[in-house]
Amino acid sequence: MIKIFNKVKRKLLIEGKFKSYLLYAIGEILLVVIGILIAIKIDDINREVQLRDDEIGNYKQIIIDLKRDSALSNNYHKRGTVYLNTYFKLNQIVNDGSGFKGVTTDFLVSNIQFSPVTQNNHQTTIEKLRNNLVREQINSYFGQLQQVMQATDEFNTLISQFSRPYFLLEHEIFNNEAIFKYEDRRFPPLLGVSTVDTTKLKKVMKHQHFIPIISQLRMSIGFYLASIERSMIENHKIIKDLEGRI
Template identity: 30%
Template sequence: MIKLFRKIRRQLILENKTSKYLKYAIGEIFLVVIGILIALQINNWNQQRNNNKKEQELLKNIHIEFVKNQLQLNKIITERKTLIKNCNKVIEMLPINELTRPTLDSLKLYLSKTFTRYTFNPSQGTVNSLVSTSSFNLIQSIELRNALISWSDLVVDYQEEENTSSNYYRIYDSFFQRNVDFDFNFEDSRNNLSAFQTLEFEYILKARKETIEVSINDDSELEELTEALNLIIELSKPNKL
């Protein structure tokens, strides 16, 4: 094609057709520019297609990670609600005036289920490795990018709230270490069963319940965490963008 253009230009010059030569030269330049623009556009399309493919892969990884985090959080909330129910079962028995066999059996049944210590430790490998790299800009949704950036701070805030419960757990556990067999074997003569009749027992049991309730109340850090989790899952669905 270039040889053909060169041959035509040479012929026009030899025939002294200057005006036609200029028109032809301008036309040739125009065609070259159009060709370059088309090539650039094709290159941009290819680059955009590659970026879209990479973005979908990133979204897939984010989605999988946060669905797992959601399952973990839901399990924790369920376990804490169960723990609160067991605390309430014992609270309904207070004050304990007589340590009868049925009373001791009920205490063993419910109290043994108040020692669960599930904490939220979400997987953040994908987010942490992504936010600090240029690949983060491949995510087109600004809303999703902002949610991912603020995610770690929300987790830290919620874990600080969890720590309140964890710190109090040590006081709760210490009471039972001093007074009751590890397996709640009330037949062991070393048990101090009268401890269940004290105000101290009533106090630590109610405090245990309340510190757990704080971590799952609607007005706690859990609400913001859950909203962010649901938003990220929704916006990272494959082919969402």
């Protein structure tokens, strides 16, 4: 193509048609410029398509981990509800003297957990998302997760600094027969065996500090459950939104 253009220009010069030569040269330049602009446009379109594909790929990976968060949060919530029911039942026992059947007394001294995965796996990716609304939604969700972590830390602090010293050190409510079962030295809770002696616990329940402690535990686990519930609502909204963008 270039050889043809050059041949035409040489012919025009030889024939002395300078005006035609000039117009032809300008036309040639315009044609080259138009070709460059078209190439740039095509490159921009291809780049935009690639960026869109990458964004959708990120959405899909985030959705996978958001659903994992949802399943984990559901399990944490179920277990936390058992803690809550335990404190209500213990308060009932104090009031009416009912028995310990169905009560997980180990929850007086047991920690709780919360370990979602989306923030750890995608924090850097989310900061690079081009859609501001999506990025803000996910960061808002991360804020909700931080509140759950705060609730988790607050509850575990109550357990370690107040409940355990009171029940295990001051009043020694451990069930030593279960703890020191020489023929089976595995962790008793994993075997479904309570480490709390309910006979000892029944006596402790008459002390003035028992109700204040389980009241604190009840309020703290309530904050934990409410925080999880709010994070799950946000989680489900984001999943629905991202699935609608794919």
